[in-house]
Amino acid sequence: MSHLGYARLMAVDRDHVLRTAAALLTRRSTATMDEVAKAAGISRATLHRQFAGRDALVRALESLGISECEAALGRARLDEGPAAEAVRRLVREIEPSAGLLAFLYSENQLFEGEEQNAGWERIDARVTALFRRGQDSGEFRIDLSPAWLTEALYGLLAAGAWSVLDGKVARNDFTFMIAELLLGGALRREES
Template identity: 45%
Template sequence: MFMERNAMLRAAADFLSRRPNATRSEIAKAIGVSPATFHRHFTGRDELLRGLEDRAAELMLAAIVDAHLEEGDCASAVHRLVAAAQDVAPYLALMYTQSQVSDPDTTHPAWDEIDQAITGLFVRGKRSGEFTSELSASWLADAFYGLMASAEWAVQSGRAARRDFTRMVTGMVLSGAHARR
């Protein structure tokens, strides 16, 4: 059975976000390929993790472009971002579990651009008065990542429906970010 590399990465992200210490054999089995096929694509765990981070960055950059963060009101931009980034959620969930063991100095360079765009959205919302001045824009961006990962874990475990993903994340981000009037 042939499986495209991106499909393998997605399946690996889904599995590893729940079982971060799984062996290569366990990962191969979980994603439905032989250990030999898995090894041809990823010669080691580090290569797999780099592939996962590369794919996450690629998808997140595309989501930011698709969401048009600079257009309209900030609450609508958050909603567009969450909807556009839903496919990145399994990767974000995995990256959250892996952040305990990864070296921050070797982070994919695209994450600086991603962080700037998302933080910039919250800065814009704070300046316009839509978002509270009580929370920093960088904290709101970090909360966004955490809520994306948490919603993905809830969906994967069956505690929430995939169709509710955008509503759940957007609701939590905006209820915490909205300025009290």
């Protein structure tokens, strides 16, 4: 039992640290290990005991982002119903992770290749498949590649997360704005 209790305690703490670190690094991506520790309410020593170093922390955050993304992908049920509705569900489900995603998105413009590319590629594949399904069903236009629609979704998620952080847009509008712009664009539609 001591083993189980120990492991569970560590897991809980680790998760709490990861989430506060994500919240902090979303706002200031250069935050110090000391700041991360303070934000989590623990000492730098303990932080180092849980994560070997800054790299390990960022990699753990990346794992967290990947698993949250995949969880959101699962909840969104991308294969069911109209592709447009699936996109709306996806944006709604991924909203709580958007800040973390934005951090990782801008961070990964640096770490080329290596790392846990496999996870992101799996996610990319699922999102891209969704857009391709929408094209095949005739819902989506075919002159914008699924790859670009996927990247655009990431860019809009990051822009939305940062806009909310800056107070430029209301948090409640996040899902609506992103999904509507991605799907319908800025132009008015004649019919509807």
